[in-house]
Amino acid sequence: MVKLRARCLLVGDAAVGKSALSHMFHSEGTLFQKNYSMTTGVELLLKCVNIPETNDSVELYIIDSAGKETLVEGCEKMWGEPSLLCLVFDLTSEQSFANCGRWMERVRAHCRGLHLPGVLVGNKSDLSARREVESSVAQEWAQSQGLEYHETSARAMENCDAPLLSLARAFQSLYQERRETIQNLSPG
Amino acid sequence: MKYTRSPGDPRNMTDSSLSSLGAKVVVASSGDENHPPENITDGTETFWMSTGMFPQEFIVRFAEATTMSAVTVDSYNVKHLRIEKTASQNASQFELVTEKEFGHTEGHLQSNVVSLNGSSATHLRFIITTGYDHFVSVHRVTVQN
Ligand SMILES: Nc1nc2c(ncn2[C@@H]2O[C@H](COP(=O)(O)OP(=O)(O)OP(=O)(O)O)[C@@H](O)[C@H]2O)c(=O)[nH]1
Ligand SMILES: [Mg+2]
Numbered sequence: 001m002v003k004l005r006a007r008c009l010l011v012g013d014a015a016v017g018k019s020a021l022s023h024m025f026h027s028e029g030t031l032f033q034k035n036y037s038m039t040t041g042v043e044l045l046l047k048c049v050n051i052p053e054t055n056d057s058v059e060l061y062i063i064d065s066a067g068k069e070t071l072v073e074g075c076e077k078m079w080g081e082p083s084l085l086c087l088v089f090d091l092t093s094e095q096s097f098a099n100c101g102r103w104m105e106r107v108r109a110h111c112r113g114l115h116l117p118g119v120l121v122g123n124k125s126d127l128s129a130r131r132e133v134e135s136s137v138a139q140e141w142a143q144s145q146g147l148e149y150h151e152t153s154a155r156a157m158e159n160c161d162a163p164l165l166s167l168a169r170a171f172q173s174l175y176q177e178r179r180e181t182i183q184n185l186s187p188g
Numbered sequence: 189m190k191y192t193r194s195p196g197d198p199r200n201m202t203d204s205s206l207s208s209l210g211a212k213v214v215v216a217s218s219g220d221e222n223h224p225p226e227n228i229t230d231g232t233e234t235f236w237m238s239t240g241m242f243p244q245e246f247i248v249r250f251a252e253a254t255t256m257s258a259v260t261v262d263s264y265n266v267k268h269l270r271i272e273k274t275a276s277q278n279a280s281q282f283e284l285v286t287e288k289e290f291g292h293t294e295g296h297l298q299s300n301v302v303s304l305n306g307s308s309a310t311h312l313r314f315i316i317t318t319g320y321d322h323f324v325s326v327h328r329v330t331v332q333n
Contacts, residue, residue, distance in 0.1 A: 003219040005240035061241070083240055083322050114322060171240070178323045179223070179237060182264055186296045 001055040006171045008060045009079055011103050012088035013096040014038065014067035017123040020154035021088065022064045025164055032155055039066040042078045049168040058168040060084070072106070079110050084167050085118030089138075091151065092130040097122075097138065104145060117170035119148045119163045126153040206329055211250045228326050235264075235327040244316040244324065247279055255308045255333065262327040263298045266290045267318040271302060273309035282313050292320050297327060 010018050019039050023031045025047050045062040063082075065075045087103055089096040100120065107116065120142040122133060135151065142149035148170070150163045206212075206229035213225040213236075220237055225246050227234035238244040253275055261269065268289050272282035285307055290298050316324055 001219075001221050003239060007241055058240075081242065081318075175239065175323060178321060179220075182235065182237065182325045185264060 002057075002172075002175065004056065004058040004168075004171055004175055006058055006060055006083035006167075007080060008062045008084040008086055008167060009082040009107060010062055010064045010086045010088065011107065012067055012121075013090070013093070013099050013103075014069075016067065016088045016090040016093070016096050017154050018064055018067065018088050019043070021121070021123060021152060021160060021163075022062055024154050024157065024160040025062065032157070034155075038068060039064060040068075040071055041066060042075050047164065049164050051165070051168055051172055054172075056172055058171050060164065060167065062086070076106065076110070079107075081112070082107065082110060082116060084171055085116050085147070086121060086163060086167060087118060087147065088121045088123055089133070091122045091124050091133050092127045094132040097133045097141075100141070115174070117167070117174055118146075119150055119166050119170075120145070121163050122149070122151045124153060124155070125151045125158060126156040206248060206331060211248050211254075211331075213246050213248055223325070228329050233327075235325045237325045238316070238319075238323050240322060242316065242318050244319075245314060246326070247311055247313045248329065249279065249311050250309070253308050253310050254331070255306055256304045256331050257306055258301050258303045258332040259312070260299060260301050260328075260330045260332070261290075261314075262329075263290070263300075263325060264293070264327070265319045265321040265324040266298060266316050266326070267292075267320050268316070269300075269302070270315040270317055271304070272313040272315065273304075273307050274311050274313075275309055277310060279311050279313075282311070285312075301332075 010022060012018055015036055022045050026045055043064040047060045047062055048057055050057045085107055087100055089100055122138050139149045148166045152159045211229055213229055220239055223235060223237040225236045227236045270287045271285045273285050274282045285304055288302050290300050
């Protein structure tokens with residue numbers, strides 16, 4: 001049994017649905033807010049994910065960070081050193097997808113060159129008539145960045161657990177890899 | 189993995205494994221039950237591994253107040269270590285003894301001697317404030333009297 005702990009940054013443009021998703025994670029899908037209430041700083045959310053078919057779990061310290069451009073700099077001071085990344089865009093906004101590259105750069109500047117496992121999430125999949133970003137395009141970009149891709153709808157409560165599980169699994173395998181390395185070390 | 193030092197290694201002369209001093213790890217953050225904190229003090233080849241985020245810490249309790257000139261810490265990926273001590277019986281009121289930045293090693297353990305200037309303590313608290321990776325390990329702590 002291993003209890004892991006990870007600091008997970010939740011970032012992406014304003015109004016893509018980061019806070020809606022984080023409320024889904026927390027309330028297991030009972031608390032969708034239709035009215036937009038902008039996050040102005042960072043909100044911390046604790047979520048424990050049990051990894052199926054193992055006795056391992058990951059405690060995620062999710063940092064829901066404001067997406068609005070003028071607030072980002074202030075928030076960055078509270079990011080600390082992240083262990084995982086959850087980058088969200090809105091499937092009905094090409095612009096929010098185009099900005100993901102800039103979010104990656106910002107986040108990488110906080111990682112001291114360490115590998116940061118993560119996921120790319122295309123949210124609002126319920127608004128299919130207004131979709132502006134093709135799955136295949138998002139998938140391809142995610143892969144080029146070493147992220148796993150998921151589509152979710154916080155509103156329809158669809159697939160919201162998938163990114164969390166994927167994050168937890170990624171952190172678990174990073175841990176196992178590092179443990180293996182340490183087991184094979186030679187003495188100082 | 190072997191930790192045998194050559195018989196002529198000067199560190200052999202005064203080293204005491206913590207368990208031989210009746211010392212125990214009483215508190216530790218992180219939890220992999222296959223790599224528990226007791227591994228730090230048992231004087232064998234096993235290790236304690238952190239399981240995510242910083243800071244990470246463990247507290248060693250001695251059977252009685254013990255005077256130490258230095259400790260040797262064998263570890264991996266530890267970047268910054270802070271050592272605090274207390275002479276109280278109940279692991280409270282810690283005060284800073286020293287801080288040290290460890291060099292990065294790859295493929296082999298870090299082994300650092302940290303001077304304690306003859307401090308006397310019932311508990312030592314080891315706080316790893318940052319690492320060179322997401323996870324760090326501590327393999328052994330030995331005390332030089
Ligand atoms: N249709 C639909 N609307 C959503 C979905 N997720 C969030 N919304 C709506 O999108 C708006 C913005 O959601 P938030 O979660 O506040 O967005 P945010 O990313 O946290 O925004 P900032 O805090 O400004 O960075 C709200 O009105 C939500 O109700 C979804 O899956 N489908
Ligand atoms: Mg928000």
